Amino acid sequence: xxxxxxxxxxxxxxxxxxxxxxxxxxxxxxxxxxxxxxxxxxxxxxxxxxxxxxxxxxxxxxxxxxxxxxxxxxxxxxxxxxxxxxxxxxxxxxxxxxxxxxxxxxxxxxxxxxxxxxxxxxxxxxxxxxxxxxxxxxxxxxxxxxxxxxxxxx
Amino acid sequence: xxxxxxxxxxxxxxxxxxxxxxxxxxxxxxxxxxxxxxxxxxxxxxxxxxxxxxxxxxxxxxxxxxxxxxxxxxxxxxxxxxxxxxxxxxxxxxxxxxxxxxxxxxxxxxxxxxxxxxxxxxxxxxxxxxxxxxxxxxxxxxxx
Numbered sequence: 627x628x629x630x631x632x633x634x635x636x637x638x639x640x641x642x643x644x645x646x647x648x649x650x651x652x653x654x655x656x657x658x659x660x661x662x663x664x665x666x667x668x669x670x671x672x673x674x675x676x677x678x679x680x681x682x683x684x685x686x687x688x689x690x691x692x693x694x695x696x697x698x699x700x701x702x703x704x705x706x707x708x709x710x711x712x713x714x715x716x717x718x719x720x721x722x723x724x725x726x727x728x729x730x731x732x733x734x735x736x737x738x739x740x741x742x743x744x745x746x747x748x749x750x751x752x753x754x755x756x757x758x759x760x761x762x763x764x765x766x767x768x769x770x771x772x773x774x775x776x777x778x779x780x
Numbered sequence: 781x782x783x784x785x786x787x788x789x790x791x792x793x794x795x796x797x798x799x800x801x802x803x804x805x806x807x808x809x810x811x812x813x814x815x816x817x818x819x820x821x822x823x824x825x826x827x828x829x830x831x832x833x834x835x836x837x838x839x840x841x842x843x844x845x846x847x848x849x850x851x852x853x854x855x856x857x858x859x860x861x862x863x864x865x866x867x868x869x870x871x872x873x874x875x876x877x878x879x880x881x882x883x884x885x886x887x888x889x890x891x892x893x894x895x896x897x898x899x900x901x902x903x904x905x906x907x908x909x910x911x912x913x914x915x916x917x918x919x920x921x922x923x924x
Contacts, residue, residue: 644868685867699887702885705884705885705887706881706884706885707884708890710885716917718919718920720917721917721918721920722865722920724918725864725865725866725867725919726864726865728858728864728887730889730890731867731889731890731912731916732806732917732918732919733914733915733916733917734917745915748910748911748915751907752907752911753890756892756904757878757890757891757892758880758891758892758893760880760881760884760891761877761880764823
């Protein structure tokens with residue numbers, strides 16, 4: 627099954643490297659790119675498709691990655707989407723704040739091309755092949771599932 | 781620096797396999813084990829016999845546990861201002877979609893299923909160690 631990945635990244639170079647690294651890893655993914663926070667929010671609200679997985683930079687134009695993260699994790703329907711911070715920031719305050727906002731994990735973007743590729747490959751290997759991602763189709767209609775359960779009980 | 785890992789697991793066999801796999805990766809890991817949910821919470825809150833317990837850098841949590849369920853432990857960790865920043869990864873035999881969904885809903889950092897085969901189990905623990913303890917930036921404990 628194809629995994630829908632949302633990459634929120636303003637650097638065209640990093641977008642391209644990420645695309646190439648995923649392609650080389652050979653996992654079936656659809657990589658959607660939002661180049662600023664506002665675009666990312668629009669994509670998330672549209673839910674067409676709903677991403678299975680979000681890779682989020684912190685420093686973005688228009689709307690910050692921290693705000694996008696807070697929005698995802700405050701929304702009952704979106705919060706189950708694993709959201710991985712991928713940023714050049716090594717500031718302890720950014721790391722702590724991201725985990726407080728319930729980022730699923732925090733990774734640093736290496737500057738070197740080879741190292742960058744390795745990080746994307748390890749994300750691919752760990753998150754897209756080993757980890758179980760939440761089932762989204764049914765979860766998208768959380769209310770109707772609850773209603774269904776209620777009916778079954780009654 | 782030594783990473784403090786809390787493993788919440790009631791199966792002695794799985795505890796042993798996890799311990800050995802961590803030892804094999806050659807990282808400096810101090811593995812603390814809680815055999816049920818109540819013991820895990822006591823460790824995290826430094827209660828009972830755990831007055832000197834360190835704050836874990838990372839938690840591996842089984843779902844089906846005696847006394848207090850892993851789901852309850854997860855909910856308590858993620859509802860606690862002081863504990864919620866500790867990455868908590870579910871490691872369970874349950875493949876039920878409802879368990880996967882509810883764990884992410886409760887803000888588990890990641891959900892992994894335990895392979896039955898010994899070698900695969902070892903491989904998984906090594907991957908966890910390599911990804912979470914080497915590549916991922918873990919939060920420093922907040923200064924109080």
